[in-house]
Amino acid sequence: MVDILEITVLITAILNLLLGFFVLFQKPSRRINRLFGIFGLITAAWVFTNFMPSIQPSVFWVKSGYAIGALVPASALLWVLDLCGKKITRTRTVLIYSLGFLFFTLAHINNLIVTDVERVYLGGYEGDTGPLFALYSVYIIGALFSVLYLLILTYFRVSGLKKTQIRYVLIGAILYIVIVSLVSFILPLLGGLEYINLDSPSSIILIIFTTLAITRHHLFGIRLILTEILVAAIGLTLLIQALTAETLGWKIFGFVLLILFGILGYLLIRATLQEIQRREEIEKLSEQIKVSNIRLEAALKALEKLDKAKTEFLSIASHQLRTPLTAVKGYLAMIQEGLYGKFSEDASKVFHKIYASNERLIELVNSLLDISRIEVGRMEFNIEDVQIEDITESIIEELSFYIKNKNLYIKLNKPKKSLQKIRADRAKIRQVILNLIDNAIKYTQRGGITVTLQDLDDRIRISVKDTGIGMTKKEMEGLFEMYSRGKGMRLFPEGTGLGLYVAQKLLQAHMGKIWAESEGKNKGSTFHVELPLRRR
């Protein structure tokens, strides 16, 4: 007599068989589908041999159960290896299946593992164990633990889709093992023997979860399958109700209801499927974004490194350029000081010219380094309290040699009350003022320079006025641009064309400004600089 448990076993065998075929034929070109398909079919055969003793209790079926049972872990191990990205070599396949077939043969053709059959529980048959039964158990448990170990290890190593796939297989495997342990070991220990034959049917759980994982398309398909089962169950109930209705009216009502439910069910399944597809797309997209972000981060790091390397290169290159210039400057200064004896006036003039040219080169190197730092945003400012009069006076003192040499005058107008201190980088503000006074000396042949300092309550103004060559309106255009000398002017014959550009950039960084005024050609120029007073 076949009871309900045994029917469950048969249904499981059929379902395993169908799922095995489904995966196998869904994409036979994929190795994992083939390996898993084989696993499904072997499992189906195993469950089937578990069912057979109920209709034909013989030692043959029990032995077959153990024999095919030996192939289940072997086939499982192979596709799990593939899923976890391990190499499936011919040697590995042969070795694993050889072990499986060894136990298959041992179980089948002699009495080493099982010797006899006996009905042990309601609906269940077990064999009397043979001398190699313990070895057989070690093989089965060992193979199953290898599968679990491999899955857990890989789960923590991978990410994205692979992780989700392995999570599904792990859930299935763990549920399966828990159920088997519960019905085969824990419940029997507590005296509950009636569920023991649920062990082989519960393999369907593992099969369903792994099918979900492998067929990919239904990776998030648990909800879909539940929806389909629900719709099918309600549909079946409605059909039975319609068929068994007592009156024609109720029958018609039942069928109409069934048709309506059919439409609704179809729409429900379609909507669920669409939602799943959208989620899969989002998952895919977010994976792509993740990859792009990683690439972007790497690119940014490389760029930062390059930027740093460029700045470092410039610092070293400037150092190398400055070294010979320093030697020229130093020796010429010593000659001009008279440390190497007296030279004729003509020679002195030449030395002065060499010195001036050398100064221009030094200034050029300094400006280029400044510009490169400004451009890459690596200019650093050392902000402190700065007294503008002190800086201006020291610059005038420094340049007095050249002023006297050109027979020019220099006047400094400053308010009686000392100026308010500004918050600024002393060296950079000094560089700006020095540049303006130096320019004024260069472009003034007669007369002189007047420097005026004003406290305008919320800002300080520094004005450098000269009686030099002046500028036309056209010449004043683009005065603060890089290489403004290139604008068709004979302006700044001795300059680098970078000084005013750098000055403007430095002032902008201080929230200050610079501008120029001139009445025209030969009417002198005035350069104004304003720096804000920032209250602390």
Next chain:
Amino acid sequence: MNKKILLIEDEKILSEMYAARLKKEGYKVINSQDAEGGISLIKKEKPDLILLDLLLPGMQGQEALKILKEDPATKNIPIIILSNYDTPKVRKQSKEYNTKYILKANITTRDLVGLVREEMEGSGQG
């Protein structure tokens, strides 16, 4: 007695130039072409001031500055960083150790004499 200056500078043309100018002012100048040699000379020569270049073969000037300023035996010797290598990082470090940082290309040998005098007087007062 003549004041002693230790010049740590690897560029021969510059070390000769600075030495020549400083000797004219009556200073005794000892030159070392690298930082390691310079540091080992300090114990023997006990200089009154050190002129330190930054880009050197072997140990760099920044490291030498750290060693000299953190060693109780040498921390009171005034140091002037004299280099054409100019980075904000080094400027910051020199400020931390309260050390003058001079760009060689921006000063003449006469300016250097002025700076040395100023620094020695400063340390003499301190």
